[in-house]
Amino acid sequence: MSLNLVNMDHGSGGKLTQNLIKIFTNYFDNNGSESMTDSAVFKNNTGISAFTTDSYVINPLDFPGGDIGKLAVCGTVNDLAVSGAVPMYLSCAFILEEGLEIEKLKEIVKSMAETAKRANVKIITGDTKVVEKGACDRMFINTAGVGFLEEKHRAIGSGIDVKAGDKILINGNIGDHGLAVLSIRNSFSNTIKSDCAPLNDLIKSCLKVNNSINFMRDATRGGLAAVLTELADKVNLGISLEEKSIPLAENTRGLCEFLGFDPLHLANEGKVIIVAGEGWEDILEVMKSHPLGINSSVIGTVVEKHHGKLVLKTEIGGNRIIDIPAGIQLPRIC
């Protein structure tokens, strides 16, 4: 059965998303930037810049721990920060559905302003369009961002310096954002809050420690699994994860069990994966002392076996390959 219609799986961050993106990379000339990174990094007369864009279409607009506005700022700030850049300026374009309450718009804009202030970035330009009722889900937001980085950090977004022996670090519990958004759409109630947060301050502290960071990415759509399977494939090395070291909140674990979800595939909006070589212990210490990194943990190692594959050592000592799903996870009873 060949796929000839866009469907929701294309937006999941999984394999179908990757296939769809190939349409763009086939046609667009990205000026020699490394492709498939969170930000495009390029040199010009003034230095090295990072440039990124993202669109936010979440429904409903509010979720435990945040809203579409906060997400729109954090997402773009984080895409710049994990590329090693200091985020500076954002643009912001709104597509508003006819009938949206002006008060709601004000609420979201206020949230964006507060988040931008917290992240020490400025929203300096934008655009607004209004579409007829039914043409969008109340509000869509696109943010683009630009930042600047030092030469020594240029390779961080691509991962080309990743080598066997490097450690995989993460700054806290996984899966909370994915479930926080899901739980408001179904009949489960819990206290799970999205981890949505700007990571640039945490990352800045880590980059100051030493030069051992070889790769960073934020674990958004597709979760931890998507980032690490792509990395393993890209650098053609194995990545070995320790299940018992992966931080997971108890109520996240509970809801995952209810719905049959794998937390490794759930979206996060305040989690950075850092791959670091010698000196990683010092980075981990700095992460743990930051408010956004209290549950930081070393969760795995880059290895010279099962090249190109991400393998999880389970709690009972068995091994299994982690792959990215084709599309979105669906609740199952089997």
Added chain:
Amino acid sequence: MEVCGGHTMCIHKFGIPSLLPKTIKLLSGPGCPVCVTSRYFIDDAVECSRTDGVILTTLGDLIRVPGTETSLYREKSAGRDIRIVYSVLEAIQIAKDNKDKKIVFPGIGFETTAPLSAAAILQAKKEGLSNFYILSAHKVMPPVMKALITEGVKIDGYICPGHVSVITGTNIYKSIVEDFGLACVVSGFEPLDILQSIFMLVNQIEKGQPALENQYSRAVKTEGNKKAQEIMYKVFEPADDWWRGMGTIPMSGLSLRKEFKSFDARQIFKPVKRTESEKEKGCICGNILKGLKTPADCSLFNTICTPIDPVGACMVSGEGSCATWYRYAREAI
């Protein structure tokens, strides 16, 4: 052999095969209800969703299963009113909230799930809901477990399904021990449950004393859940049914009793003409379901048949052998 999709998933999720000695081989049997159900069931569900005034409410497990030409997921992308639910209870609520629509719930699953469909039908009857329908393909386990052996599948013991047994009790496996001399252990789903069950089976086999044991005693009683059994058989009666890979097995399915036929979804749509699907050529799901072949033996596995574009149901269902193998074990570690 395990004959429960949940066990198949857990075994591979925990990496149990990588922990076992080479003298113990685990085979996956027909324990995935999605895998063993005919693709025509999906065709029927699709046809339901295409019928005017129908809301099709489905469990997530079914939505990507390929029918002959399409799947419920693709139909949803094309605009049909298809909604994913966690429980048949949500379907009942949708029926109450949409009295002008017909709400259809495709019911698949074994004895764990059939009582839930039955309970929902009884609730609908009690509350006078005339717009709720079940499209049933429920099946029961013991006949297929016996049929596998009479067909010549060579195994030394069964890891018996845990949650089926919660409902049925353990006596349903007695005749498998007595007639075929097979070791049988009812197992839970934690990694140590499965390892302990394998340990118990190996003990029986090494002593030459096949028996029926219950490892999952914290949830499974010998007599099972009598109330659930009563409700299931009040609404359903045993009937012959078709299993992928096995063909028709007598009295292995559950059919709505006459007095509940008004809840049968088959009366509200026109059955689709059954055709041979070209895509199925080369698909060996049937032999994989019997444990005669592994996904590695299939020429379509990981070439034409992948989770993104599956050919057979074993690749789509989260607990199907092929999907499990693809996800967890497709390379030797």
Added chain:
Amino acid sequence: MCLSIPAEILSINNSMAEVSVGGTRYNANIELVENVNIGDFILIHSGYGIAKIDEAEAIDTLNLMQEIKKKELRS
């Protein structure tokens, strides 16, 4: 179809019960299980309780599992 999980009963209202799994709460239908009380653990499958978990048996199984854990698996 076997994904069933143990959940603690927090409150009962006729044939429904509010249950908790590690902080997630859900309103489950308990008409298929008998003699259950607040504080009991039941197995939830697709929105319904299907069995009460026997505490004594659970403790027995846990003790046995501790013993197995001590033995090394030879390969």
